[in-house]
Amino acid sequence: KAGAIIKRVEIPETPYIMDVMKYEFQYAMNQYLKGLPSDYPIKSLQNIIDYNNEYKEEALRYGQTLLIDAQENASGTLKDAPYQNILKDRQECMQKIREELKGTYFCIMYSFSSILQYTELPAITIPYGLKQDGTPAVLQLTALTNEELLKNAYIVERTIGMRVEPKLG
Structure with a gap:
């Protein structure tokens, strides 16, 4: 109908997206909170987790497993070896997809x-x-x-x- 030519392209899945989020979320959240006025009571991801625990009824409607995972399993520096390995894999994956889409x-x-x-x-x-x-x-x-x-x-x-x-x- 639109004059398109169809070509099947294989794009791989990756199990790493949640791991990327874990490392980058903690880092980005802490950087953002550091930039808020000094009198702001929340200064880190850990402060958010603590606040949520204190006010469970209002704050934990959907849980906070992703927050806790980021806090407990990432350093917050983006220098973690597993994160660096994921970045390397991401580059390889990007190259494969770009080749596939060429x-x-x-x-x-x-x-x-x-x-x-x-x-x-x-x-x-x-x-x-x-x-x-x-x-x-x-x-x-x-x-x-x-x-x-x-x-x-x-x-x-x-x-x-x-x-x-x-x-x-």
Whole structure:
């Protein structure tokens, strides 16, 4: 319909996305909190965890396992050996994906993948209908550059995109 040529591209999954988040979250949160006014009572991720524990009813509606994991299993310096190994793997993964995408304008992924965030490739989602449970069904698109992604996402959205209002109970 749109004159597209379809090419199957294999994009690997990675188990490391949550580990990246653990190391970078603790570091970024502590850096942010250090920059707040000196009279601000929360100065670190540990302070947030302590506050949440003290005010469980209000603060722990969804738990804090990710906060605790970051606090207990990362140094907060981004110098941890496992984190450095993940960064090396990320570079190798990025190179493999860029090679795989060479010669393509963009890639449509039919299921959500965290590999794009891991490899820092630009991504966008386009709704194309509703799933059986009433939630939006989306395509995830990526490209090697933001310009290619936006140009082609616009074409895909105009060709197959469908804005469907979800039914709210």
